[in-house]
Amino acid sequence: MNVVTRGIRNAFRNQIRTFSIVVILGLSVGLALAMLVARQAVTDKISSVKSSVGNTVSVSPAGARGFEGGGTALTTAQIAKLATLANVTSVDSTLSDRLTTSNSNLASAVDAGSLGQRFAQNNGTSFSGGEFQGQRPSGATSGTSDSETPVMRTFTPPVTVVGTTSPTKLSSSVGGGSFTLKSGKTFSATSTENVAVIGSSLATKNNLKVGSTFTAYNTSITVIGTFDAGNSFSNNQVLMPLATVQKLSDQAGAVTSATIHVNSIDNVATVTTAATSSLGSAADVTNDSAAAESSVAPLENIQTISLYSLIGAVTAGAVIILLTMIMIVRERRREIGVIKAIGASNIKVMLQFASEAVTFTILGAVIGIIFGLVAGNPITKLLVNNSTSAATTATTMGGPGGFGGRGGGRALRSLGSNFSTISASVGWDIILYGLGVAIIIAIIGSGLASFFIAKIRPAEVMRAE
């Protein structure tokens, strides 16, 4: 028998009271844990959403996205200025172009399908005047007065050439996807060689492998690598050094899109503003972070709610223990006096009561942990579903990417579906947290009781009851 075991034993002196306290404490610890679980799940999701959106800013010529719209290309000089802005780590520039059957021997790996045919039935207007350089199979009627006769042309989506300073980052303005090198190597940002890294489906279609050559812009280009982007559109692309494409396509210094990499997600907005004022009306500067911000807002609300609920639950637990301990100390006033009279120090008496409080809370924690394990996930789902259903419908927008590809639309769709996949993970760490919470509750709870213990005068034992 010592101070601690006496405290533990005292916890069971009044069994009905012990039972009630333990159940109430269990609920408060359980609620605290469930809130902790919810908060953790939501926090993880927020950071994953934020990092999936990325800390990048997209720059395109004003009015142009990929091959859609119009406007004038940006210049290398304008892009160079962006690289000097504060918080910018690097800038990737691309110049996208399309190969034609007249300047290239490459066959597209993508069939027109019904979507492609839509454009073919367009009476040629939008693609006339030499602007449209779509490939036509050798059998197609070319050269006949297509502007007068609404012929059904056989349309094949063209092969896209992307001149880029960063071959491993696929621009979202032209297909996007994540770059995986399948064979060979890539070129450097400043390369001027006539080399290319080509999409895997294009390589298969044209029987090309590392070392093969093909013709583009009537020039022989050597394949130095092949890649897989995970989507058919990008896999039908040719990546070449920016300078090479600028030179071969007679577009010296032109850039059709740039991606600014920002050092931190928090600086994306500032860099966007700085880039906008640097480029003026020449460019459209956009980022996904505003959209990401608004789509994680409900999650951030849950984060706040769960934090307050967590604090509330812990406080409630502490108050329960506090009141209980004060009640117990008052009840055992005389006994405390006796123990002091026969030689116990204040510290020993306090320790005895603290271990009684810890016993209550550990029992409560056990019930609370079970409750937390069972209820953590459902509570998280409930919170998330209730406060994000509006946001989810609002963020699901944007159709198929078309030629231009709408990176933003894709990102937002994935955010929307993210909410339903939030799940709270409950593991050993939660159990440890639970015990930690319990101990904190016990310490806070027995603190004031200790003060009362210290105030009890041993001389009181001499007084008649």
Added chain:
Amino acid sequence: MLEVKNVKRSFKSGDVTVNAVDDVSFKVPEGQFASIIGKSGSGKSTLLSLLGALDKPSSGSIEVDGKDIAKMHDHALISYRCQKIGFVFQSYNLVPNLTALENVILPMEFAGLGKKERLERGKKLLAQVGLTEDQMDRKPGKLSGGQQQRVSIARALANKPKVILADEPTGNLDSQTGKMVFDLLHDLARSENTTIITVTHDLSIAGKTDRTFQLIDGKLTEYKK
């Protein structure tokens, strides 16, 4: 040797100041058995708690073995209570959820005695006060008043104190049981050469002690038989 010099203890309740112990001086040599008699409210309990360092005098000095406990720091007072003093109370004051044996062991634990030693001594003391093995493992609620007071005497003797202070130890017992408890206290103290100061209402008990003091309104005088 217990030497009390000009000890005063006054309580303030509102505007009135009560001199519960008023300029008390006396000496009790080692091993003497002294009793204090007096009416209810005359200051007997207050004087006893001053002697046992449960309370501090408003003025005066209380010397035990040449050391003034009125000037001791809290920490020293705790070990004084633990090592030098044994208390026996009118209402026994045993810890209700500990067995008789555990109650006797408690002061030895506070004194830092080893586990085995205190268990042995606890059993020996309880046997000396006349408890059976079976009674030793009972909680106070399942012992009679007389048995509980025996346990509390065993507890008072646990750390071989210099002085035992008993506040009406027979007050809650019938006269026969009271006599037995008193004789027990007397015998044990004699054999251990312990100084005993007991407060009592019972003049027949007071008559058996070495000397008797009388308290009247906080003032102490030697009582002549």
